[in-house]
Amino acid sequence: MPRAKNSRNGPSRPGKSGFVRIISGQWRGRKLPVRDVEGLRPTTDRVKETIFNWLAPHIRDTRCLDLFAGSGGLGLEALSRYASQVTMIERDRGAAQQLRANLALLGSSAAEVIETDALSWLQGPARPFDLVFLDPPFRQELLLSACQLLEQGGWLAEGALIYLEREKEATPPALPATWHLLKDKQAGQVCYQLYLRETAHEAPV
Template identity: 85%
Template sequence: MPRAKTSRNSPSPQGKNGFVRIISGQWRGRKLPVRDVEGLRPTTDRVKETIFNWLAPHIRDTRCLDLFAGSGGLGLEALSRYASQVTLVERDRGAADQLRKNLALLGSQAADVVEADATLWLQGAARPYDLVFLDPPFRQELLPTVCHLLEQNGWLADGALIYLEREKEAAPPALPASWQLIKDKQAGQVCYQLYLREVIDEKDA
């Protein structure tokens, strides 16, 4: 999937900024500016449509975390579809700035932008989320670390859904035992999956 980080679809040609389109919900069809950041890979509409078809019954009134937000394509789509609150974490200052501007354009106060490194931020005080998007920069081996931190540090609600995206050639990351794969697909050079965090009864563990 492509988004603002290192290595999604390449930045806009000739230094021009691009746009991310909201597919459905209250802001259906809106196009929002995307900062021209090196390695920015906004999620393609094709992949995004599949993801949100999977998530359609689960988004309304959920608390969402877009951990490598980039263009905000996933987090803002969830917000458009009536997620109750969305946290967008992005370490690039320019991309984070554009996210704040886009939220102002939408007139939304149901999201907050955190300008921080994801792995460091996850080591802080936790609050549980119902839905988490993980689309990190490719070829930096970030998924194993952030998945462990999400599970161990209390960032996931019981029954949380976790979306993962990685490059096709990368080996699947080691994931917590409580994460059950429920959807799995590939588009071009990208693999993407949806996991359910099962509640494990300590008496059965």
């Protein structure tokens, strides 16, 4: 299952497409078209199923941010599982248009698609999110900056959960001291983790 990446994307190539499958929730089994974008890298249903098993107790009624949305696989899955609101940030115009078209196919008004560069957007006025999907394009040194901007810019609610994905060979970024590791797994060349943003009076879940 391909998942296009925000800041990695070259121009979309009209006439070609793949599909993203929603694996659970109100739209379980739905397949939605994905614009073919240069620099696509795959994300398997197996990995996505693991992620959302981790998140199952926490998604309903949350405010979610899919920061490098691509195909929207993570944000759409959260919507299917009754997140109250999802914001998808996607730089590639064709991919962003496809995200809007897919939301229209689903009949969902609980998501917004913002066509812009993710790091630039994080430097604007903030609003807090309960759950953030942070899956930037590999080998572009975006992860550390994104983490810092999320923490310092006021984008994370107290007790927020942050899903983070990176390439196995990359040096782990120096994460904010308030982020506590809950889950850690590897699939092939990909490492992925779930973090809790703690405050002084909170304990890990």
